[in-house]
Amino acid sequence: MHLPFARSESSRRLSGFLPALAAALVPVALLAGLYAAQGVAPFGPNSLFFGDMDGQYSHFLASFSELFGRGAFYTWHKALGGEALSWAAYYLFSPFNFLVLLFPTSQLPTAVTLLTLTKAGCAGLSMQLFLRRRAGSRLSVPLSWAWALSGYLLGFSQNIMWMDALIALPLIAWGIRRILEGRSPWLYLVSLAAGILCCYYIGWMLCLYSLLYFVCGLAAGDAAGRKLRVSVRFALASLLAGGLNAWVLLPVAGALGQGKAQAAMEWGFSTNFSLPQLLGQLFAGAYPAGQDTNTLPLVFCGTLPLVLAALFFFRPGALRPKLAAGGLLACLLLSFWLRTPDLIWHGFQSPSWFNYRYSFLFIFTLLELAALGGKGFAERLPAVRQFASAGAVALLLACAWGFGVVSGWAAVLTLCCLAAAALLLAMPRRRAAGLLAAFCLAAELTANGWSSLEAFEPSSSTLPQLTKQWQSTVEELSAQAPSARMQLTEGGQNTPFLLGYNGLSHYSSSYSQTTYELLRALGCTGTSGWMAWSDGLTQSAASLLGLRWQLSGTASGQWQQQDDVWENPCALPLVVAAADIESERLALDRPFDNLNQIYSTLLGEDAGILHPIEAGPSVQSMEAGADGLHYTATGENAALHFSLTAPVSGVLYASFPVYDQYCGADVFVNGEVAGQTLLQQENGTVCLGQVQAGQTITVELRPQDDTLSLGGWSFAVEDSQALATACTRLQQQSLQVAEFAPGLVRGTIRVPEGCTALFTSIPAEPGWQVLVDGETVAPETAWDALLTVQITPGEHLVTLRFTPAGLGLGTAVSLCSLGAAATWLAARRLGHTAQKAPRSSQKTL
Template identity: 25%
Template sequence: MKVKKTKRIIIYTMCFLVPLAIATCYFIYRRFAPFGNSSILTVDMGQQYIDFFAHYRDTLLHNPNGFIYSFANALGGGMIGTWSYYLMSPLNLLILLFPLAKMPSAIAIISLLKYGLSGLSFGYFLIQSKKYISWSIVGFATAYALMGWMIANQFNTLWIDAAIILPIIFLGFQKLLRDQSSVLYVVALTAMFIINYYMGWMIAMFLTAYMVIYGIARAYPVEISAYGHIIFKWIKASVLSAMLSAWLLIPTFFSLLAGKTHYTRNQFQIRFEYNPLDMLGKFFNGSVDFKQLPSGTANIFVGSIVVVLFIYYFFIPTIKKNIRFANLGLTAFMIFSMVFQPLDLLWHGWQLPVWYTFRFSYLFSFLMIITAFSAFLHILSEGLDYKRFLITLGLIILGVAYVGLFKKHFEYLKADNFIWGSVFLVISIGVIIACAIYKKSLLLSVAVFAVMAGEMGLNMVTSLNNLDYLKSSDYTTYAQMLRKEVNQVKKRDKGFYRIGTTFARTKNDAFTADYNGGSIFSSTLEADTSQFFKHIGQPNGDSFVLYSNGTMFTDSLLGMKYYMNQQIPENNPNKKRQKEPVPALTRKPDLNSYELLSQDKLIGTYQNPYALPLGFLTPKSGMNNDKIASDPIEYQNELAHRLDPNIKRLYEPTTYSHIQYNNIYKISKLNNAILKKNMMELSYIILTIPVQKDTSYYMTLGTNFNKGQISISVDGQNQTQFTPSERTIIANIGNEQIDGNINVQIFVNASSTLLHDFRLYKVHNSKIAKFSNDMKKNPYKITQWNERSMTGTVNVKSNQQALTTTIPYSKGWHAKVDGKAVTPKKWENMFLYVPMTKGHHTVKLSFWPEGLTTGIILGLIGWALIGFEFYRTRRKKQALPTQAADSTDKPSSK
């Protein structure tokens, strides 16, 4: 018994260490931090998640309120939805051990541990479920830990915990099906819902499909008469898991209602997304590349041994037919889900994914591997049915032939990878046959492990070598530089304000440097925020907003009190041009009207004298508006007038005094003009625009600018502009201190292009100053504030005024005026305002996520039910000895 226990511990250890060692060797080979200056930062890991990890660190170490709300989330937003989707992995606690400068190293170490833990979890499941211990288990655990889904989603680290917890959930699920304790199932499923509700939903879908299909096939491991009891027990355990995690799930649900649910656009279509046979290419190594990430087929690579055994399983005669049919039905359902759009939509919570398609495919890989292992055990105990095995090989050869004949169709599949896949397939078949002959040979058990680990390691190398990564210093240098500048501003000003920038590494820079910003890239973005940014001429989308095109008016309104601007380095012909550590986002001549506070070689920091406080008084009549101007300049004009009736019109149209053509056909007007080249040479027009001092100049640009058909420079400087955007955007082209001219050069990059929504406008700085001064006359003077609460005073001079804020409206915000609750309202379908009466008032605004109280109550009820069940079970156990004693004391009937 002691020897068996020692062997089990060794196998568990190897299930953890082998995938960890393979992944670590690859990280060392690629010089990922901490093994070099490269990193695993690519795609969303580099553009999104790492900034959230910085916020995670700041929240747990310095500012716990960041779990609930943050003004770094665009203009401000609830954070529970962000945490429940991105940040709840227990392994993230390791981030706290590293300084910000070592964040890429921390993420790499966490990723490596997740590979190891996935292998350990799966190995534990196999040993506990099958009561079998050998080195071959390490091979199957490695196949699971390094399956194609894991490799393709290495940088989506927020999902990888699902691979760790899934085997434990399924082990608890099997116990439940045998009418044993449901404790493991409840604990593991609850943990999954808390760590990542999105993956938890998919696992719940998989278990439901299993229950239905196996129930129809009458394949539960209990008597048919007990089916109703088992189903009820499963439902009760699943509901209990939902209740225990309700404190997070319910607020997240309301967060999704305000965000992603608004973006579903006619996605339900009865159609197949691709030919199911196209999935066969993903069973060869190296099937991951950048083209496959946004729109490829499901990542289901599991290695040759698993594929052969999986197919053979359905031909094994000694396995009960109803069990084989149930497994076949579940397999068919999973394959159908990966090609039929309505089912694909269901798996993803009725929201087709943007990039990273078929995110649930790890469940199919899990099914394949456990099915293959069952076939492997049958072979060890019974040998091979060679007739049926030949049928299996025939099907596999047809699959290989299909991929080989149509290899050009599989763009990601390189010839070397196809050859290596075929070689491993032949070796795998040989090893399986040898296992059938020699059965429980230690040498063959090690051979199974070695072949599986070798093929999975090869797939990791050939797949991840197709991707490019950021240098570790690309993040750390920028993060340290930005945080240093922000900290200097914070030392100068302890109040509430927002900070704008003319540069950006990502849209989530505010989280990395811990400041109140105006941009965000998050799957939990509120739809109202995205719409408001579109109305004011800022780049926006379903999951991002970017405050890159602020005008002097929006800077003022939104309280952008400080601005950081990238400095243009001096040209030095003796030095090799280096990559800019501060990536330019836009040009902002308006900074000429702001006060320069400090500057160094990289950044200049400016103070905006026109920035408004977070709250101010405006006419109540200006709070109601049902009409939205289609043009962003006109929208800002109307908005300024509603807030300050003294402002009749901020922006005025302006025009050019001269136009010069170079290889372009002449046009009669600019707006919506069709620009046509008459040569293949460089083609452009130059507009000369007269400008007045102390006046800001803007141009609007239609969405065709996003497509690269035109490019623009102003006085020889490139008009840097983020793309894409859903609507017309505004670009700042001038703000001069003296009268003169600016020259706008429009380059045409296509034979013919539409100059869509191209207009020129100006606004006098005096009008911005008047608007700012009018709003500042009656400010909301904040005396105390944190991320989710603020208290201040306001002097209301008329019952027709309202306390207007630029806090994004949410039902989670609550207001108290002089200690009495007042219901906040929404203005401009975006921000919060509080109806007021005349007089001097103290106003407290506080945020408590919608649904959090209900979730906590449900969780407490869940714990009460657990306590009651524990008490009832204990009483039963205590009653058994008493009943036994009573029956012993009874007199004999003789």
């Protein structure tokens, strides 16, 4: 007797499960097909490592396992060392990254493909769950495909950590709808807290949009009669979501304030682009992000969603919801167009390279309106209203074609999809029409995906080869001296993370500006945001920074070569006793004077390592500007000539600070190419070769273009013997490290008479605690960048321990927020129980 009912219940559950399954698996299948066609791993030799995925995220993912322990708070892999929480929160806190642990580093291209597919599928699933409850299940599946394969996901796919926001946002919006309906706030609280934690940078955009979305709901009349109550509930849930993440937010905000947050803002009322240009972004073939710094907002999600969203406004019904939705769309469009609101969305920072990172919010709003517009299928609308939406999209396409912002193939494809949408409008109850529209949408999304991948030009990654060639060497050298530094001269700035060594180079949004300025002042190559190794670095600078090994490349001076590994016998240990230290910041354009000053201060006497050569240029076929630093070519063979006479025997170095990234020069020594090019990205010291005392050398700078802008010039000869003598003395009074870990150095040191301080090559960041013989000693700063501490002669036990500044306060706030959330939950449950009790008593009576 119960069998028919059981079948009916089973069928009902299956009907709810299959749409969710289709929403998740169809985008995965389509995207996997695109990757297979492009030969992306595991389907071929290519990878998704283009742009920042190649230079940053892939290397960071390789070190994901280091987050389980002290590695979450400090790392020795970035620019001499630095706090790690901001780096981890910025790039690695997605729970999907645990998939990486299933693959060896050499198989990371395959792991990243799997990560991307998994996140796309989960994005489609979360969107389908939201749309099904928001507007019914009929269109939730194809619209979820448009979300999971939108222009944003494909264009920003290399920024894999941002994709978590596409999973979190539908759940956040669903939670807000529940609050507006007077129901539980827990879905909103938990999903917003997870969104902030998993994608720290995009989390700000999720918070700001949540506020706008809630206000839009109030304006639409979705909380009639209970505005105050739901507003308080929304505000409290929002504060608790932020408070639960305070253990991350407070330390990370402080850390970013030392680097990225120091960048100057460009406020104003200027516009970012011409409005007609935005029309082309609504259709397939929009240029993907990462290929051009002036990329327009990536808002493509298909033709069918555009038609249905327009139908929402043409349907009969209350005016308030339409005005509220139109206001939200207008707010996002104005944010794209105007400079100031665009900066606000980007956390009051000018985005570097990837513009309009919040454009997924526009897509989400459009798809929600499309789902609501699809409700009109159940209504008998006049033909004029039905086809006005398709006509509006056709008008947009015509305008885009007229302005030349849409390609021919994209226009033809859009017309085909527009015809399918019109057929669906004409026969909304015919399943064949719905299937045709869904098929056309899938084809359109696939075609746009192919166009995006073609623009990125997937190619094979060098990461597996680097790992195979150098991993065992790095492990062997690290076992010899765990606290020593090394540097691979190939593979990008983040190979220390990839191979797990203590390095000098780094490139990310998490950096210390004072550390970068110190490295540049010593002759390293870099600009704001990244620091790179240069073959022209003096051995005195490498020794001071504790660089013991150079992997690959060439080295000058007394480096000892064995195969492709160069060892520096002059490298200083991490901590040495010094005669004195100074606190003043070093000048950026005087690396040789800076090195002499540091060594002489540490030794308490003139070290005599770098011998300067005073020289001015003779100008050939160039006209000098008023400041004598900017030159314009006036004829052929334009060049600056320097005639130098070596005061001692040694290695000759030059420094030519270049601050214009578009104006470079080639360096020649005695008519031969020196092997280095001057550019803003390669502005470190230049090695000009071995010289003998009294030898005369001619150095030429030949501009690559018609102009050349220099920050100055200086030359010096490094006395290798004097360097060896100075470093040997400092090495003899160094810390004998007994324990070395991320953010922890412990050992003993015998401080000789005449020494008053411990000098370290560790960046001085807030959070370091210094113990000398068990007693806390206030840390100080050497040359405004490096950690140092005052000490007395004798034998001492020294401990250096790092804890992120703000972690204690942030943890306390998070625990209080957790307690408040638990109390709130308990109070609501007690309230519900109390409400049910009288009803139960009444039924009993």
